[in-house]
Each structure stands twice: as C-alpha cells, then as structure tokens.
Amino acid sequence: xxEFWSTQPVPKSSEEVVADGPLHPPLAPELxxxxxxxxxxxxxxxxxxxxxxxxxxxxxxxxxxxxxxxxDSMFRFNYSLEFLRWALLPPGFNKDWHVGVRDSATKKLxxxxxxxxxxxxxxxxTIRMAEINFLCLHKDMRSQRMAPLLIKEVTRRVHLVGIxxxxxxxxxxxxxxxSTCRYFHRSLNPKKLMDTGFSQKLDxxxxxxxVSSLRLPILTTIPGLRAMRKGDVSQVRKLLNRHLKxxxxxxxxxxxxxxxxxxxxxxxxxxxxxxVDDPESxxxxxxxxxxxxxxxxxxxxxxxxxxKGAVRxxxxxxxxxxxxxxxxxxxxxxxxxxxxxxxxxEEEKLACGGQKKEKALIKERENTLIGARLTDLARDxxxxxxxxxxxxxNCLDMMDNSMFxxxxxxGPGDGYLRxxxxxxxxxxxxxxxxxxxxx
Ligand code: JJ1
Numbered sequence: 001x002x003e004f005w006s007t008q009p010v011p012k013s014s015e016e017v018v019a020d021g022p023l024h025p026p027l028a029p030e031l032x033x034x035x036x037x038x039x040x041x042x043x044x045x046x047x048x049x050x051x052x053x054x055x056x057x058x059x060x061x062x063x064x065x066x067x068x069x070x071x072d073s074m075f076r077f078n079y080s081l082e083f084l085r086w087a088l089l090p091p092g093f094n095k096d097w098h099v100g101v102r103d104s105a106t107k108k109l110x111x112x113x114x115x116x117x118x119x120x121x122x123x124x125x126t127i128r129m130a131e132i133n134f135l136c137l138h139k140d141m142r143s144q145r146m147a148p149l150l151i152k153e154v155t156r157r158v159h160l161v162g163i164x165x166x167x168x169x170x171x172x173x174x175x176x177x178x179s180t181c182r183y184f185h186r187s188l189n190p191k192k193l194m195d196t197g198f199s200q201k202l203d204x205x206x207x208x209x210x211v212s213s214l215r216l217p218i219l220t221t222i223p224g225l226r227a228m229r230k231g232d233v234s235q236v237r238k239l240l241n242r243h244l245k246x247x248x249x250x251x252x253x254x255x256x257x258x259x260x261x262x263x264x265x266x267x268x269x270x271x272x273x274x275x276v277d278d279p280e281s282x283x284x285x286x287x288x289x290x291x292x293x294x295x296x297x298x299x300x301x302x303x304x305x306x307x308k309g310a311v312r313x314x315x316x317x318x319x320x321x322x323x324x325x326x327x328x329x330x331x332x333x334x335x336x337x338x339x340x341x342x343x344x345x346e347e348e349k350l351a352c353g354g355q356k357k358e359k360a361l362i363k364e365r366e367n368t369l370i371g372a373r374l375t376d377l378a379r380d381x382x383x384x385x386x387x388x389x390x391x392x393x394n395c396l397d398m399m400d401n402s403m404f405x406x407x408x409x410x411g412p413g414d415g416y417l418r419x420x421x422x423x424x425x426x427x428x429x430x431x432x433x434x435x436x437x438x439x
Contacts, residue, residue, distance in 0.1 A: 002175055004148040009423040011176040020122060020426045022164065032159045037152050039101065040144070045153065048100045048112060050088045056081055058109040059100070064297070067136050068171065071414055074197050075296040078325055083270050083294065087133070087439045091258045092117050096157050097130065099150065110138045113150040115158055119253040120167055120436060121245070122426050126253055130158040132168040132422075133438060155422070166422035169438045171415055178250070178421055179429040181396035183413035184405050186382060187214055189391040196298045196323050198392065214409060218387070220380040227266055228273035228288065233257045235285040236264055236275065236335070243335035247400060248435025250419070250426075264333075269293055271332065272384065276377075289334035289377045291385060291393070292439065295325040329385040331378070331395035332437055338373040339366040371403035378404040398434040 006012075009023035036045045049055045060081050069076045079087075088098060097115035102108060115130035132154060137146050158166060185199075190210050193199040202210060228236065237260040244251035254260050264273040273290040277283065342365045344358060352358045378401075385393050395401045395410065396417055404410075419434060 004145075004151075005175045008151075010174075010420065011425045013175045015176070017176075017425045017427050020125065021424070023423050023425055024164075026162065026164050027159055033156055037149055037156065039149060040146075042104050043101050043110065044104045046100045046102050046109075047095060048098045048109070049095070050085055050098055056084065059112060060084060062109050062112055062138065063134065063136055066139050067134075069299070074299055075326065076299055078295040078297045080269060080293070080295070082267065083292070083439075084134075086262075086267060086270050088114055088116065090116055090262050091256065094157075094161065096160075097154060099154055099157065101146070101150070110141055111146055111150055112136045113154045115154050115166070117163070118167070119255060120165075121251050121253055122421075122424070123249050127165050127424065128163050129421075129424075130154070130163055130166040131438065132166050165424045167436070167438075168420050168422070169417050170420065171417060173418060174420060176420075177418035177428075178426045179398075179419045179431055179434050181398045181417045181419070181431045181434060183415040183417065184395050184397060184401070184410040185413050186393040186405075186408060186410040187391075188216075188382065188386045188393060190214055192323055192391050193326065196326055197300075198326050216379075216383050216386050218383070220383050222276055222287075222376055222380050224277045224279045224286075225274050225380055226277055228264055228275045228290075230261065230265065232275050232285060232288075233260045233265070236260055236273075236288050239285060239288060239335035239337065240333055244333075244435045246339070249429050249433040251435035264288075264290055272329075272388070273332075274380070274384065287334070287336040287338070287373065287377055289381055290332040291329040291381055292332050293327070293390070294330055294439075295327050297325055298323055327389060327391045329381075329388075329390040329393045331381065331393070331401060334374065334377060334399075336370060336373050336377070338369045342366050342369065367403075370400060374400055375404040375407055378408055382408060396434075397431045398437070400432065402432055 011017050011023075039045065048059050060079070063077070063079055063084075067077050067079070093116055099113050100109050101111035103110050113132065113135045115132050118129055118131045120127055120129045132151075135147065135150060137150075155166070158164075187193050187199060187210075190199065190207065194201060194207065234257050237254050237257055240260070241254055254263075264271065266272055271290060271292045273288060275285045276287040278286045342362050344352070344361060348361070349358055352361055382393050393410075394413075395405070397405070417438075419429075419436070
C-alpha cells in the first residue's frame with residue numbers, strides 16, 4: 001500500500017511498537033552517497049538561501065499557493081516571510097537542509113523541503129534529530145512521485161552530518177504515528193469566522209448569543225504579566241526545560257540561551273511571549289507562555305464548498321466573502337513553577353498509608369494547581385491575542401492544553417496532527433504527553 005514508506009525505516013502500520021530504539025544503526029560514512037539523488041529530466045536541485053530576499057519571495061510564493069490545506073480546501077496556511085525566517089534560521093541551522101527543486105528550463109521553484117537540528121527527548125533518551133518541515137510540491141507536479149525524492153535527499157544531507165533520526169508531523173495518516181493530536185479552536189471574532197466558513201453558520205439571534213458568551217475582558221488578569229525581554233532568557237530556559245521534562249514524554253531540550261532568545265523573544269507578527277514577573281519579588285519569573293502567528297488564506301467563499309446536492313441558500317443569508325485571510329494565533333510553549341513545593345501534612349501522609357498513595361495525592365494536587373494556573377495564563381493569552389487582532393486562537397490537545405480548553409470555550413476542529421519519527425520506533429505517546437510543538 002505504501003510504495004515509498006514500506007522501504008523506509010519507520011514502523012509498519014500493523015505493528016505494535018513495544019520498545020523504544022533506532023530501526024537501523026548509524027550508517028558508515030562510505031555508505032552515504034556524496035551526490036544528490038538524481039531527479040527526473042528537466043528538474044534540478046537547488047538550495048534556497050533564507051537570507052536572500054529574492055529566493056525567500058519565491059519560497060513564500062510556493063507555499064502560499066501550494067502548501068497545506070484543510071480537508072475541504074477552504075483554507076490554506078499562509079506563512080509570512082518573517083515567520084519562515086524565524087522557523088528556518090535557528091542557532092545551528094544548516095543551509096544545506098533548505099532544499100529546493102527548480103524547473104531546469106524556467107528556473108521556477110517547484111518544490112521544497114527543510115530540516116533544522118533539534119535535540120528531542122523521548123522518555124529517558126535524548127537524541128539529536130532533524131526536524132523536517134515545509135515539504136511542499138507545486139500543484140502542477142503532484143502525483144509524480146516527487147515527495148519521496150525530496151525526503152530521500154534531505155535524509156541524505158542529514159546523514160552526512162552524522163544524524164540518523166528525524167521528527168516530522170503531518171495531517172495525514174502515514175506509517176506510523178507515535179502520537180495523534182487534535183486541533184482545538186477558540187473563536188475571538190465569531191462573525192468573521194462564520195463569514196469565511198471557518199465556523200458554523202448561525203442566524204442573527206444565535207450569533208448574538210455566541211458573541212456574548214465568548215466576550216473577553218480587555219485587560220489581562222495575572223499580576224506582573226509583561227512581554228518577555230532579553231534579560232528573561234535564562235530564567236525562561238530553566239522554567240521551560242523543567243516544565244517539559246517533568247510533564248511530558250516527548251520534548252525538545254533547549255541547551256543554550258541563544259536558542260531560547262531565538263524561539264521566544266517577541267517578533268512582531270511572528271512570536272509573542274509573555275512572562276509573569278512576580279510583583280512580590282521583581283525580576284523573578286514564575287511563569288511564561290507564548291503563541292505564534294500564522295494566517296490562513298480563505299480559498300473559497302463559504303457556501304461554495306457545500307456537498308453535492310445541497311440546496312443553495314437564498315441570497316439574503318449567503319455569507320460574506322470579503323475576507324482574504326483568517327488570522328490565527330497558535331499556542332506555543334509555556335512553563336510554570338506552580339507545582340513547586342506541594343507537600344502533605346503528617347496527618348495526610350498517615351491517611352495515605354504508603355509512599356505510592358502519597359505520590360499519587362501529590363501529583364493530583366499539583367495537577368489541580370497547574371490546571372488552574374495554565375487556565376489563567378491561557379485566558380490572558382486569549383485576551384492578548386484578541387487585542388492584537390487575531391480572529392481565532394488554536395492549539396492541539398497536546399501538552400497540558402486539555403486542562404484549559406473546555407473552560408476557555410475552545411472547540412474541536414476537523415483537523416488532526418500526527419507526530420512521526422524517522423528511524424526511531426517508539427511506543428505510542430498520548431497526546432497530552434507530547435511536549436514538542438512543530439510550526
Ligand atoms: O482549521 C481547521 N479546521 C477549521 C476549519 C474547517 C473548515 C472545513 N474543513 C475548523 N473549524 C471549526 C472551528 C470551530 C470554532 C469554534 C469552536 C468549535 C470549532 O475545524 C483544521 C484544524 O482543525 N485545519 C486543518 O485541517 C489544516 C491542516 C492541519 C494539518 C497540518 C499539517 C502540518 C504538516 C507539517 O508540519
């Protein structure tokens with residue numbers, strides 16, 4: 001069934017993975033081809049220089065017209081130029097992993113795939129991996145079996161630097177996800193979401209009710225919440241690494257302050273990070289949270305994508321079609337110190353009658369506190385996102401997000417995100433144990 005994936009070091013769909021580990025050992029250098037895989041006649045490999053405004057415009061254009069869409073082709077991701085620079089130029093990036101394919105005759109950019117280096121911890125093991133993203137084929141060359149060539153070529157380039165594992169996500173089901181996450185959405189601009197077909201059509205009365213139930217305060221509520229600055233970097237690093245390690249089974253390890261500065265210092269229209277600078281002890285951070293900005297283009301007017309045979313709505317209630325994009329904020333990483341120092345009284349310990357029950361009770365108390373704190377942080381994130389003009393706030397049911405989605409009126413979307421490893425078979429991971437966000 002999988003002409004390509006059945007030849008690759010990934011678990012078979014049918015197999016249940018029972019132990020974590022590589023599927024094949026590191027390749028001896030002489031077994032790694034020194035030259036790119038051949039391409040079909042008329043196509044050639046290139047690098048896309050992320051620092052070149054011209055090449056970036058070509059890359060941006062390719063994605064704008066050909067990248068990921070929802071199941072009904074009503075929306076397509078619209079990554080901004082600045083976002084793509086942020087995503088592809090982290091500390092330690094490798095320019096050889098920004099791989100393009102051009103039409104030899106016209107030199108038009110027809111395909112792309114990228115990798116960036118990342119240290120991923122899977123349960124107790126930390127592994128240097130390539131994080132593969134932005135695989136994109138021009139619509140005119142779909143079903144020419146090009147994706148396998150791009151994947152093999154980026155794999156070869158990753159192998160050349162002695163890395164033999166990769167992590168990637170896809171909306172589609174491939175062999176074999178280590179985890180499946182669902183998208184959740186919190187409407188900030190219900191009228192616009194309705195008009196673009198992003199959310200369900202409602203009549204005037206229903207919409208008015210919805211608008212009032214979704215109303216948010218103008219001001220954030222957590223005392224000491226402010227935008228992150230350079231001086232916060234090392235505290236954010238410690239907060240984040242600890243939060244990820246104590247709560248999740250799959251997580252990135254942020255080894256340097258430079259990485260934290262890159263991924264978290266605010267960049268207008270790209271990444272927003274807020275810290276809680278404890279008013280009791282100024283300069284000491286107790287929490288932080290972040291969200292990134294990713295618009296989607298509106299492809300078809302709502303109502304056109306109705307299933308065959310559906311009755312055309314009378315003109316008066318036909319949706320507006322004047323919005324070009326839906327501006328979405330996506331939950332990125334957060335961290336909190338809230339669970340420090342939860343302890344039991346002697347009385348409670350006695351009542352537990354054993355270490356095991358004590359541990360469970362402490363965990364339960366920590367979770368209650370963390371849930372309440374994350375709900376406050378996420379509510380402030382919604383307020384800030386609304387104030388910044390976003391139409392919707394998105395997240396997955398990964399990390400501890402399910403602790404706040406219900407209370408904050410997120411609803412499930414129709415999209416899923418599956419997490420995969422290349423050359424690493426890992427026992428499956430529950431969505432709420434995934435602590436690694438892909439852009
Ligand atoms: O955005 C998504 N779905 C939206 C729009 C659906 C339009 C019809 N298909 C959605 N809307 C409902 C919102 C509603 C708001 C109020 C509360 C209840 C919900 O469900 C989906 C995610 O749900 N997006 C996609 O499918 C895009 C692709 C996702 C896969 C990404 C793969 C990335 C690969 C590279 O890393």
